[in-house]
Amino acid sequence: MNDKVVVLRYGHRPGRDDRMTTHVGLTARALGADRVILPDNAGQSAETIRDITDRFGGPFAVELRDDQRAFTRNWEGTVVHLTMYGERVQDVEADVRADSVESDTPLLVVVGGEKVPFDFYEEADYNVGVTNQPHSEVAGLAVFLDRLFEGTELEREWEDADRRVIPQETGKRVVDPDEADAERVGDGK
Structure with missing residues (x-):
């Protein structure tokens, strides 16, 4: 699979984050990402996302990893960290698109599920905020992907x-x- 856009869900608290982690993966799939990487303790969420992909189409990959910090640090491409403390999405979306989608450079989008260590902020090429207000990470991911693809993901055939x-x-x-x-x-x- 050619991974142009990968979403990494950082952190997962079993019992508390199950639905949210699943929805991060489903949103990534539905809105144009090629793969989602979940923490290794999010197996139930991974199975649900795989089941939806099997029934409603792909391609889309789901991976469980326990080395999310190292994976992000070693990513060969552009890294975007979605955070309410970042630059406004409307101010950086064209630069992110030029540095990734338009240049055919792989893009890693980091979405936090618990307190994100500061090294994620430092490793990111862009720390991006959607409204700079507290809200759902699923909503932030959806808005970011829609802006990244300029709405073209809404016409995708599965x-x-x-x-x-x-x-x-x-x-x-x-x-x-x-x-x-x-x-x-x-x-x-």
Whole structure:
């Protein structure tokens, strides 16, 4: 897999962070990242993300690691640390995009789950804040990825999906991929 954008979830408190860690991974997948790296004690979150990828398509990889600090320190590419104390996303998004996506340089996005050690701030090429106010790390990741990709991730087509969601005004409609493709042809798309 060609990892252009990788999200690293730093820290995981079992029982307290299970849902949030899972949602960091699902948000990374849905909004354009290629892989998520979770702490080695977040196995249940990893399994949930893999299950969603199996059912709704990929490619997307999930990895468990216990060496997150060393991994970040040794990353060969651009490192963005999402933190409420960073530079405003709207002030640095073009520079981050130029240093990563446009230059085909791998990008590591660090999302904290507990108190992040100061060396993450020092290792980062960019410490980026979304609103500089306390809020969900999932919301910060979603806003950052959307700005990074300038909305293009919203048009992504998924490979090897067992299920596809059919957008509609009300209700829920999930079908197998062949049925979705037949509807798309019938609509002239």
